[in-house]
Amino acid sequence: MSKESPKCYMCEENATGKEHVPPKCLFPKSKDLETGNDLRKGLLTVPSCNLHNLEKSGDDEYFLNVITGIQGINKTGRQHYKKQIRRRNSRNPSIIKRFADKSIEINKQLAFEIEIERLDVFIEHFACALFLAHFGNKWYGDVEWIPESFAQIYSHSEEQEKIQLISSIDLMFNNIEMHGKNREVFMYQVVKDSRGTKMRLYFYDSFKILLLFPK
Numbered sequence: 001m002s003k004e005s006p007k008c009y010m011c012e013e014n015a016t017g018k019e020h021v022p023p024k025c026l027f028p029k030s031k032d033l034e035t036g037n038d039l040r041k042g043l044l045t046v047p048s049c050n051l052h053n054l055e056k057s058g059d060d061e062y063f064l065n066v067i068t069g070i071q072g073i074n075k076t077g078r079q080h081y082k083k084q085i086r087r088r089n090s091r092n093p094s095i096i097k098r099f100a101d102k103s104i105e106i107n108k109q110l111a112f113e114i115e116i117e118r119l120d121v122f123i124e125h126f127a128c129a130l131f132l133a134h135f136g137n138k139w140y141g142d143v144e145w146i147p148e149s150f151a152q153i154y155s156h157s158e159e160q161e162k163i164q165l166i167s168s169i170d171l172m173f174n175n176i177e178m179h180g181k182n183r184e185v186f187m188y189q190v191v192k193d194s195r196g197t198k199m200r201l202y203f204y205d206s207f208k209i210l211l212l213f214p215k
């Protein structure tokens, strides 16, 4: 029997545990769902060192607050927010303060400014974990990501390439196989072309992120 322990999905350290992809906190507990379904069964995992375990960083909670804060997410996402996230936030004043400090009013609706750098770190880790879980080998290059749900942030002309990419996403992923076990929480598609690998992620049906792994 081999005693060699697996390496972390993100670095060359030996893994000390497992990281769920996506993090477990995105999946509601069955007691919090009207259907009582167990959505935490059969989740993807990758080996992880202590440093790169996102569940210990709190960044997964931040990401969860961002994606459940948008309009149009499905019932599972809304129930998860009502039953669990709100409750957890009330025990964690720092996260409320973080959002309150950054809130702004747009079109008479309260919106909050996203801490992009913080999401950046989270999504880069997430992308590397999903790449390993899907392909079985690690990604060593850079990862770019485009939050489709905030595509309006790319309204400046210097981001032409991204605007063009966003407008062609639906066509690009039309009829491409969907992956993911508990799809009401998370599912994804993969497209490979001459420029690299693209993954389109769906959280609660409507929060979408495009990942780019350039060649």
Ligand SMILES: [Zn+2]
Binding pocket: 008, 009, 010, 011, 012, 013, 048, 049, 050, 051, 052
């Ligand atoms: Zn690591």
